Amino acid sequence: MNTSTSIKLSNTFRFPDWSSKTFLVAEDIHTNFLLIEAMLEVTHAKLLWARDGAEALEMFNNNSAIDITLMDINLPILTGLEVTREIRKKNPQAIIIAQTAYYYIHNKTEALNAGCAAFLTKPLRRKELIESINSFFS
16 A cells, blocks of 8 residues: 555545534444544544444434434344334434444345445444545535
């Protein structure tokens, strides 16, 4: 990889100001949540952390200010796909971005069929994460 290209790309990338946005992060692994938090810190978005599927569903149902949900597919109690389907019943316009370490074409197809608007694979990359989220605000 050409490091001068990497530096140039990172210097020209503009981080959006999402200080008025609230994101629900459904992620059972604490270090993964911390990584997402660090990646999005430059955007000033407010993050809510759900540690399992049941908590994610409860937080979504009790917080109308959520703009986007980052949904891990492999959550305890209720899977990310089960949560997505339940959210879709209540709010068909909700923006849900699937994130998973398990990338097989059937995982992506299942996530999109459940109602996810986008699909990201771990390890997440900040530019890809921010561009994916930003595509729903443009």
